[in-house]
Amino acid sequence: xxxxxxxxxxxxxxxxxxxxxxxxxxxxxxxxxxxxxxxxxxxxxxxxxxxxxxxxxxxxxxxxxxxxxxxxxxxxxxxxxxxxxxxxxxxxxxxxxxxxxxxxxxxxxxxxxxxxxxxxxxxx
Numbered sequence: 460x461x462x463x464x465x466x467x468x469x470x471x472x473x474x475x476x477x478x479x480x481x482x483x484x485x486x487x488x489x490x491x492x493x494x495x496x497x498x499x500x501x502x503x504x505x506x507x508x509x510x511x512x513x514x515x516x517x518x519x520x521x522x523x524x525x526x527x528x529x530x531x532x533x534x535x536x537x538x539x540x541x542x543x544x545x546x547x548x549x550x551x552x553x554x555x556x557x558x559x560x561x562x563x564x565x566x567x568x569x570x571x572x573x574x575x576x577x578x579x580x581x582x583x
Contacts, residue, residue, distance in 0.1 A: 460487065465502050465510035467493045467525060468543065473566065477514060477543060480570065484577040499525065503534065514543045514564065517555055530559040541580065 464481060468474045471494065478490040491508060493499040502508045517526040529540055539561035544552065552563050562580055567573050 462488045462512065463508065463510045464488055464490045464512045464514065465493060465499060465508075466490060466514045466543075467499050467522070468514070468516040469494055469519065469521075470516065473516065473543075476570065476573065480573045480577055484574050499529075503532070509534075510538050512539045512541060512561075514541045516544055517542045517560075518544055518548065518551070526555065526558070526560075535559075 462485060466474050466477055468477075474492045474494065478492065481488050481490055491502055491510065493502065499513075502510060513529065515526055515529070516522050526540070526542070529535070540559065541562045541564050542552070542555045542560045543564045543566060545566045546552075556563060564576055564580065567576070
């Protein structure tokens, strides 16, 4: 069974690295990328592209608004939300967990560390 993942992030490098790491760790994954925080709704509206997991960089102001919209959707129980971010805002990161993020995944400059973090998510 294919696991459908949607990555919402306006940083093209981050999305490409995350997508590649996901495909290495989770071989049965299909990744869609929404570079703008406004495009993600089209993926949720279509049953063929509706994701099982959403990775979102929630720290740009647009990202926080998008995260809030995602957590308030009627179909919210159909997907996990994983906030994918750096460590620069520890209090805000805790806030996202309290607001409904399934997990927090830290951005890292080390590809092997990213894959290790993703493999740990898979077992949860």
